Amino acid sequence: MSPLLHVEALRIAAGPHAPALVDGISLELDRGKALGLVGESGAGKTLACLALLRLLPEGLHIRDGRIRLDGQELTALTDTEMRRLRGGRIGMVLQNPLSSLNPLMRIGDQIGEAFAVHRGVRGRTALWKLAVEALRAVRIPTPEQRVSAYAHQFSGGMRQRVAIAMNIACAPDLLIADEPTTALDATIRLQVLRLLGDIRRERRMALILVTHDLPMVARFCDDVAVMYAGRIVERGPVEAIFANPAHPYTRGLIGATPRLDGRRRLATIAGQPPSPGSIATGCAFAPRCDVADAGCRQGRMDLLDLGEQRAAACRKPFARPPAEAAA
Amino acid sequence: MSARIHIEAVSKTYPVRTSLFSRRRELAALRGVSLQIEAGTTLGLVGESGSGKSTLARLVMGAENADAGTISIDGRDVRAGLPRAADAWLWRTLQPVLQDPYGALNPRMTVAETVGEPLHIQRQGSRAEIAARVRELLELVGLSAALATSLPVALSGGQRQRVAIARALSISPRVLILDEPVSALDMSVQAQVINLLQDLQDRLGLTYLLISHDLAVVAHLSTHIAVLYLGQVVEAGDRNAVIRTPRHPYTRSLIAAAEPGGEVEAIQGEMPSPLAPPSGCPFHPRCPQAVSECHSTPPALRRISGTHLAACHLADSAQETAA
Numbered sequence: 242m243s244p245l246l247h248v249e250a251l252r253i254a255a256g257p258h259a260p261a262l263v264d265g266i267s268l269e270l271d272r273g274k275a276l277g278l279v280g281e282s283g284a285g286k287t288l289a290c291l292a293l294l295r296l297l298p299e300g301l302h303i304r305d306g307r308i309r310l311d312g313q314e315l316t317a318l319t320d321t322e323m324r325r326l327r328g329g330r331i332g333m334v335l336q337n338p339l340s341s342l343n344p345l346m347r348i349g350d351q352i353g354e355a356f357a358v359h360r361g362v363r364g365r366t367a368l369w370k371l372a373v374e375a376l377r378a379v380r381i382p383t384p385e386q387r388v389s390a391y392a393h394q395f396s397g398g399m400r401q402r403v404a405i406a407m408n409i410a411c412a413p414d415l416l417i418a419d420e421p422t423t424a425l426d427a428t429i430r431l432q433v434l435r436l437l438g439d440i441r442r443e444r445r446m447a448l449i450l451v452t453h454d455l456p457m458v459a460r461f462c463d464d465v466a467v468m469y470a471g472r473i474v475e476r477g478p479v480e481a482i483f484a485n486p487a488h489p490y491t492r493g494l495i496g497a498t499p500r501l502d503g504r505r506r507l508a509t510i511a512g513q514p515p516s517p518g519s520i521a522t523g524c525a526f527a528p529r530c531d532v533a534d535a536g537c538r539q540g541r542m543d544l545l546d547l548g549e550q551r552a553a554a555c556r557k558p559f560a561r562p563p564a565e566a567a568a
Numbered sequence: 569m570s571a572r573i574h575i576e577a578v579s580k581t582y583p584v585r586t587s588l589f590s591r592r593r594e595l596a597a598l599r600g601v602s603l604q605i606e607a608g609t610t611l612g613l614v615g616e617s618g619s620g621k622s623t624l625a626r627l628v629m630g631a632e633n634a635d636a637g638t639i640s641i642d643g644r645d646v647r648a649g650l651p652r653a654a655d656a657w658l659w660r661t662l663q664p665v666l667q668d669p670y671g672a673l674n675p676r677m678t679v680a681e682t683v684g685e686p687l688h689i690q691r692q693g694s695r696a697e698i699a700a701r702v703r704e705l706l707e708l709v710g711l712s713a714a715l716a717t718s719l720p721v722a723l724s725g726g727q728r729q730r731v732a733i734a735r736a737l738s739i740s741p742r743v744l745i746l747d748e749p750v751s752a753l754d755m756s757v758q759a760q761v762i763n764l765l766q767d768l769q770d771r772l773g774l775t776y777l778l779i780s781h782d783l784a785v786v787a788h789l790s791t792h793i794a795v796l797y798l799g800q801v802v803e804a805g806d807r808n809a810v811i812r813t814p815r816h817p818y819t820r821s822l823i824a825a826a827e828p829g830g831e832v833e834a835i836q837g838e839m840p841s842p843l844a845p846p847s848g849c850p851f852h853p854r855c856p857q858a859v860s861e862c863h864s865t866p867p868a869l870r871r872i873s874g875t876h877l878a879a880c881h882l883a884d885s886a887q888e889t890a891a
Contacts, residue, residue: 281754396838426616427781428835431825453755456784456826497759499788501811501827506766507759507788513724514754 243312244269245414245447246293251306253288253297260518262301263289264471267544270464272414273445275438277458277479279494280468281514286451289468290417293449294333295323311414329359332408336420338400341407342392348372348403349388355410375406379436398429402436409440416441419451434461455498459483464550467491470515470525473544477551487547487558489530524554532560573605573628573743573775578637580623584843595842597623599799600637602869605792610769610776612790612807614783614822616839620799621779625745628777630658641743660690663736667748669728673720679706680716683734690739705734708771710764726757730764737768746778750785762788783826787811792875795819798842798850801869805876815878818851849881857882 246269253263263285270276278286291297293308295315308315310330318326327333335341343351352375353368362368369388376384379402392400401421408416418437422430438461441448450462458465459479466476467490475488486492496508512529523538524530530537537556544552580598585591598620605611613621626632628639630646639646641661650658666672673682684702687693693701703713709730720728729749736744749765750758766789768774780786786793787807794804795818803816814820821835837854840846846853852862861881869879 281756398838426839427783427825428616428821429838431821432836455755494755497756499759499762499782499784501784501787501823507763509759509763510756513726513757 245272245311246270247307247309248289248293249307249309251289251292251308252304253285253292253301254304255300255302257304261304262471262517263292265306266466266468266471266473268466268473268476270415270447270449272447273441274464275441275448275450275462277462277465278449278451278468279453279455279458279465281453283470283514283516284468285471286468287419290333290419290449290451293415293417294327294331295320296327325359328355328408328413329411330414332411332413332416334401334404334408334416334418334421336423338397338404339392341404342400344392347389347391348376348395352376352388352403352407352410355407359411371410372406375410376403378409378440379403379406381406398425398433401425401433405433405436405440409444409446412444413446415447415449417449417451420453421450422457423452423454430457437461455483455494467494471517472525472554474526474555475551475553476544477547477549481549481551485559487551487553488526488555489532489557489560490526491553492561493529493531524556531562532557572607572642573603573611573777574638574640574643575601575603575624575628576638576640577602578624578627578634578639580620580627580632580634586843593843596799596845597842598627598634601796601799601801602637603794603801603804605775605777607775608769608773609791610778610789612778612780612786612793613796614780614786614793615796616781618798618839618842619796620842621796622747623799624796625664625747625777625779629662629664629745630655660739661741662743662745663739663741664745664747665729665733665736665749667752669725669732669752670720672732673728675720678717678719679711679723679731682720682731683738686735686738692739701738702734705738708737708768709734710760724757725753726760729753729757729761733761733764733768737772741774743775743777746776746780748780749778751780751782758785765789783822787826795822798839798845800850800879801877802851802880803878804869805872805874805878809872809874809876813876815872815876815883816851816880817855817857817882819878849879851880 248268250265250267251263252261252265254261266289280286292303303316349369349372352372356362356368356371373384373388376387381387381399381402395403422433425433452458462479465479465482466473469490475491486495493510510529515525524542527533527537542554544554546552547558578598578601582595582597583592584595615621627634630648633647646658680702683705684698687698687701706713711730750761753761769776778786778789790807792806793810795802797818803810803819814823835854848864849862849867852858867879867881869877872878872883
């Protein structure tokens with residue numbers, strides 16, 4: 242069976258000679274599966290997602306690569322066709338729900354719009370009825386009353402539920418959630434993530450969760466893809482990667498995550514992520530890597546198959562620095 | 569030299585209007601909070617937005633006055649509008665490090681000017697002495713001396729937060745108020761700053777009041793933890809007691825939210841508005857274990873063991889339920 246989403250060698254840049262901001266990433270995602278896309282700011286996670294929706298900011302373009310959703314090539318679609326797909330077969334939830342909610346529209350009208358545009362439903366009564374059901378699906382209490390409220394009358398957690406309701410109203414095959422819970426308090430964050438998890442299982446919807454929160458990925462995703470400097474440096478099943486990361490950057494991120502169980506010293510990654518175009522040859526992570534050698538600074542590092550559905554862009558997968566290996 | 573902070577029965581209420589024509593109402597940001605921070609230790613304050621943690625930080629900094637209760641550092645009163653000498657003492661004793669390293673630095677001042685400015689204002693030494701102290705401070709926070717002449721625009725988020733820390737340390741305070749010091753930073757940089765804060769405490773014997781919404785960061789840096797909910801301390805104690813044997817259901821839910829795979833029942837609903845706090849226990853509308861007593865009677869903050877305190881009617885039976 243072919244995967245629901247198949248991204249191949251996707252490359253995003255400002256112009257033909259400009260440095261690539263997303264540099265040849267490839268991904269596969271099956272129906273009903275959740276993929277955690279992790280990395281630090283500037284790694285290209287959000288750009289990659291915007292490219293899937295063909296919503297790249299002004300001036301940035303897909304220079305190369307293919308994006309297939311259920312066999313359909315998205316890069317070849319017209320803008321009109323693409324508009325029909327967004328909010329229909331692909332949904333997107335952003336970090337700040339207020340940016341996707343219209344402050345002047347009642348919630349019922351906003352959710353109803355999705356049904357009007359994508360399903361051709363007409364009439365406010367019919368649309369609001371569907372909106373009430375959509376609010377019920379995201380477990381908003383007393384949806385019959387809340388449907389006539391405005392966005393500002395909801396709390397942050399409830400707004401995010403409304404944004405989710407809007408984006409799953411038309412039963413998308415794929416939901417892209419970009420830092421959906423970063424602005425929320427801890428207990429609310431857990432509620433929203435559980436909701437997303439339940440919905441994807443119930444509806445066999447694929448989910449891409451973009452985040453910098455590794456424990457969250459470990460808990461809510463099946464697969465993880467780690468991005469660094471515009472490229473995927475490691476990908477595979479969550480459990481295997483968190484138990485034994487192959488790429489030194491993944492290992493560094495896991496070691497740098499504070500945990501509840503102790504005041505031990507955090508592992509750190511020296512230095513800062515590179516800016517686009519500053520890495521001429523070799524592995525982009527080599528300058529910060531604790532196991533890099535001269536060979537890592539030459540050529541181009543592509544993802545290598547490690548078996549068991551894992552891959553890492555590293556010449557020395559699973560290598561540990563001497564001090565750590567001895568300890 | 570370290571400092572000991574005493575917070576005794578502090579309450580703070582703000583008058584607010586919810587709309588232009590509505591009556592003024594009282595927002596109780598803090599309701600009878602008592603906490604102590606021993607010299608050289610870190611108290612981590614956790615709680616959701618609206619729990620009162622930032623209000624408490626403002627009171628401890630002397631930026632505002634409490635309506636009731638007292639705050640003191642080494643037995644000396646902390647409040648806004650202190651006489652000049654006492655205010656200068658407070659300023660030298662306590663410095664804040666804030667969340668946003670972008671907003672905290674003057675964009676037109678170089679790193680060396682920013683770090684040295686408090687010393688110039690306090691007239692602590694000649695130009696040459698201050699320049700030497702700035703070099704020492706940059707080294708202390710792990711910044712290369714080459715950055716001394718850089719402007720903030722040329723620095724990364726982590727470097728800016730190091731500059732902010734160096735500036736806070738310039739006049740050798742004994743207390744740092746750390747308000748979300750790493751939440752704006754990227755993961756790998758966050759770990760660097762957390763380690764730096766730990767090193768600085770070990771080397772300089774600083775006392776920290778740490779405010780964060782991230783329980784993992786708090787658990788990592790703190791020796792003691794206090795959990796705030798709707799302006800009240802619902803649980804407090806040394807780090808291990810609070811994290812390993814939490815007695816308040818709200819603390820347990822925060823731990824569940826922070827721990828991968830922690831499978832405590834997710835609590836329902838959201839924190840009520842501080843404008844209309846519930847009767848009885850402030851947490852009862854969301855509590856999975858609430859009994860009738862919780863609806864009517866506010867639980868007192870009781871001693872569980874040693875310094876471990878919890879405000880829950882069911883705290884004694886909590887151990888059995890958790891097991």
